Every structure is written in C-alpha cells, then in structure tokens.
Amino acid sequence: MSQLPPLSLYIHVPWCVRKCPYCDFNSHQADRFEEHGKLPEQAYLDQLIADLEVDLPFVAGRPIQTAFIGGGTPSLMSADFYYQLFERLRGKLNWVDHAEITMEANPGTFEQDKFAHFRQAGINRLSIGIQSFQPNLLKTLGRIHNRDEAIAAVDKSRLAGFDNINLDLMHGLPDQSVEMALDDLKLAIELNPEHLSWYQLTIEPNTEFYRRPPALPEDNTLWNIQDAGLELLEQHGYSQYEISANAKLGRQAQHNLNYWRFGDYLGIGAGAHGKITLKNGEIFRTRKTRHPNHYLNNLPEALSIKDAIAPEDLPLEFMMNRLRLFEDFALKDYETYAYRAVPKEIFDACEQAVQQQLLDPNAWQKGIISTTSKGKLFLNELLELFLDE
Structure with a gap:
C-alpha cells in the first residue's frame, strides 16, 4: 500500500456548565475546576500541545483534512484560548487548504457573544446543541438555554460569518408525541442550517437517566416519529447520509465522513480517542486519560493508552x-482505509450478504457495496457476516 488514509484531528474540551442527565460523554461541571471564577485555560492549552507532540511522530507530516472540537462544551473557553490554540497548531501540523474546522457550541447567550471571535480564530463550522425548542423538554433534558436563545444562536452565528452550521436535535424524548417531535424538526428546518443531526435519545449507563429512567415513548410512536421526520427532512432537501445525520446537497460533515469511512484521526485532550495507521501496516487506537485533573498533572507520555x-x-x-x-x-476502499489488500473473508461475507438480499447484487458485480433496504433494516445481521468470518 502506498497511500495512507486521510487524517483528521479531534480536540476534547471536558468542561460544561452542568452535566445533562442523558450525557455519557467525558464532561465535568466547570465550577468544580475553576480558580477565581476561571477555568485553567493556559494549563490546558499547554497540555494539549504537549499531548499532540507525543503523537506527532506517528503521522510524519501528513496533512490535517478536518478538525473537530468536542466536549463538554468547547464554547465555554475564551476566544483567546482558540486564537492561541490554532496559532500553535498551525506551527505543529500541516493543514489542507480550507480545512473544515468544527466547534460544538451551546446556544446560551454567554457563548453567542463569542461566535465572531471563534470565527476569526479559524473555526469555520459550528455545531449548535439545541436538542429541543420546547420548554418542558429542555427542562427534562437539563438544558440551560431556552427556545428564544436557540433561535438567536443561529442568527448570531450567521452574523459572525458562519456559512456552515449544524443543529443537534433529539427525538424520542420523555413523553414526546409525534406532533411534538415534528414541531421541533419544523422549526429547525425553518432556521435553514446546512446540516441537521437528528437522533433518538438512548439511555446510556453511568447517566442520571440510567439511574432514574424517564417515561419514553412507546415503540410505535418512536417508529412513527422516525418515519415522518425523515420524510419531512427529505422534502426540505436534507438527505440522510448517515444513521443520525441529514444534510443539504454537498454539505455533509467532512469530519464525520472521514471518521465513518475508517479514516485516521489524532485525538488530544482529556478522554480523547484517536486512530492511527503506520506505514508498516500497524493500525492502533489511542485514548487519553479522562479526568481533567489527571490530564493536567501528568507528563504527556503517561496520558495515552495505545x-x-x-x-x-x-x-x-x-x-x-x-x-x-x-x-x-x-470494495477497493478497504485497501486505502485498512491499508492492506482485501482479504478473502470480506469477499465471502459479501457473497453471503448478496444471497441474503442484504447487498445489491448488480452493484456487487461491479465491485461496489450497496446496502439494500433490507440490509439497512437488518444492519446487525449484515455485520454479523463479517464477524463470523
């Protein structure tokens, strides 16, 4: 193999104002880590760069195609933090021209006031975590913004110069009807984002909802929400390109595409994960220590597990x-993204999937993997064919 997979960068900021009851991400309430009302931004910035330097030898000058800043709530950090961060990142990494750089942001007024500065720092895509526009559901979800702030956040992001915006919206929420879910979705569509992440609430271990489960809609209601919502999105030009993501034509999240295509990504920050391919064919995942204090108070080489x-x-x-x-x-994509020849096991599994009507036979004859409607519906059964091999 001569060409390594595309390379992205993930940066994790672990702090948020308040932990939401459904959240299982590595996030920690900010006020427990503040000194004199401020987060340890400079210390965290320095450790991010030191963390990156440990992984840099593995990527040997490969260009960064996309970057994603997740959390937590990355928009809690100051604009100066991101000015400094990207100035230092540009000194350490090669970047493709016009690389997509996404930041997750809360729609609260405090974060909105910094949107223009984030754009000037080099961030060119915002992912705004709205989840719902309805006051009762926002309260149930532990969100600290309201409907008007969510709408204003989109307006302010446009004024700040963002022309690539994602809205995060959840459905299947406690006591949510089909009409309520569609009302949320209709308002999100009216705001005209380039991308909509529309996904069903799932109850994850180690969350408040797991310990005290709320009353979720019945399966028939969940199915009807999903079916009607996807039809509504398609009608308004938002095509589903991933299980929980819809986008206007040509506005798919490039970072998401690289991740799901099995591309490589460096992961820095408390709790960040990465995947790296070496020229000798070795592929490994990295994970960084989760707790912010442990991350800040250890040598970089002690932070990473491979x-x-x-x-x-x-x-x-x-x-x-x-x-x-x-x-x-x-099928030849396997050679690029897995960095080795396609093994016979994959051919055999695909043949079985065609016989079971999970893959399209006409596409398979041309070396193309195309999931049928049945294959999309029974995705676990399709994947089991590759597990069995």
Whole structure:
C-alpha cells in the first residue's frame, strides 16, 4: 500500500456548565475546576500541545483534512484560548487548504457573544446543541438555554460569518408525541442550517437517566416519529447520509465522513480517542486519560493508552464504520482505509450478504457495496457476516 488514509484531528474540551442527565460523554461541571471564577485555560492549552507532540511522530507530516472540537462544551473557553490554540497548531501540523474546522457550541447567550471571535480564530463550522425548542423538554433534558436563545444562536452565528452550521436535535424524548417531535424538526428546518443531526435519545449507563429512567415513548410512536421526520427532512432537501445525520446537497460533515469511512484521526485532550495507521501496516487506537485533573498533572507520555487493532478484526471494524454511512462504496476502499489488500473473508461475507438480499447484487458485480433496504433494516445481521468470518 502506498497511500495512507486521510487524517483528521479531534480536540476534547471536558468542561460544561452542568452535566445533562442523558450525557455519557467525558464532561465535568466547570465550577468544580475553576480558580477565581476561571477555568485553567493556559494549563490546558499547554497540555494539549504537549499531548499532540507525543503523537506527532506517528503521522510524519501528513496533512490535517478536518478538525473537530468536542466536549463538554468547547464554547465555554475564551476566544483567546482558540486564537492561541490554532496559532500553535498551525506551527505543529500541516493543514489542507480550507480545512473544515468544527466547534460544538451551546446556544446560551454567554457563548453567542463569542461566535465572531471563534470565527476569526479559524473555526469555520459550528455545531449548535439545541436538542429541543420546547420548554418542558429542555427542562427534562437539563438544558440551560431556552427556545428564544436557540433561535438567536443561529442568527448570531450567521452574523459572525458562519456559512456552515449544524443543529443537534433529539427525538424520542420523555413523553414526546409525534406532533411534538415534528414541531421541533419544523422549526429547525425553518432556521435553514446546512446540516441537521437528528437522533433518538438512548439511555446510556453511568447517566442520571440510567439511574432514574424517564417515561419514553412507546415503540410505535418512536417508529412513527422516525418515519415522518425523515420524510419531512427529505422534502426540505436534507438527505440522510448517515444513521443520525441529514444534510443539504454537498454539505455533509467532512469530519464525520472521514471518521465513518475508517479514516485516521489524532485525538488530544482529556478522554480523547484517536486512530492511527503506520506505514508498516500497524493500525492502533489511542485514548487519553479522562479526568481533567489527571490530564493536567501528568507528563504527556503517561496520558495515552495505545491498543493495536488485530488484522483479523479489521474487516468487522471497517464494515461497522462504513455501513453506518448511506453511501455506496468500492470494495477497493478497504485497501486505502485498512491499508492492506482485501482479504478473502470480506469477499465471502459479501457473497453471503448478496444471497441474503442484504447487498445489491448488480452493484456487487461491479465491485461496489450497496446496502439494500433490507440490509439497512437488518444492519446487525449484515455485520454479523463479517464477524463470523
């Protein structure tokens, strides 16, 4: 193999104003870490760069295609933090021209006032975590913004110069009807974002909702919400390209695409994960220590755990990612993204999937993997074919 997979960068900011009851991400309430009313921004910035320097030898000058700043709530940090961060990142990394750089942001007024500065720092895409526009559901979800602030956040992001915006919206919320879910979705569509992440609430371990489960809609209601919502999105030009993501034509999240296509990504920050391919064919995942204090108070080389992906596990790993995307792809993509020749096991599994009507036979004859409607509906059964091999 001569060409390594595309490379992205993930940056994790672990602090938020308040932990939401459904959230299982690595986030920590900010006021417990503040000194004199401020987060340890400079210390965290320095540690991010030191963290990056440990992983830099593995990527040997490869250009960064996309970057994503997640959390937590990254928009809690000051504009100066991001000016400094990207100035230092530009000195350490090669970047492609016009790289997509996304930041997750809360729609609260405090964060909105910084949008223009974030844009000037080099961030060119915002992902705004709205979740719902309805006061009762926002309260249930533990969100600290209201409907008007959510709408204003989109307006302010436009005024700040952002022409690439994602809105995060949830459905299947406690006691939510089909009409309530569609009302949320209709308002989000009216705000005219380029991208909509529309996904069902799931109850995850180690969350407040797991310890005290709320009353969720029945399965029939969930199915009707999903069916009607996807139809509404398609009617307004938001095509589903991934299980929980819809976008206008040509506005898919490039960072998401690289991730689900099994591309590489550096992960820095407390709790960040990464995936790196070496020229010798080794592929490994990295994960950084989760607690902010532990992250800040240890040498960078003590922060990272590296787990090699065994060659025999690659077919399943690759397909678990690629089949999340609703796009056809060439079987030869495996050679680029898994950085090795396509093994016979994948051919055999695809043949079985065609026989079971999970993959399109006409596309398969041309070396293209195209999931049928049945394959999308029974995705776990399709993936099991690669697990069995």
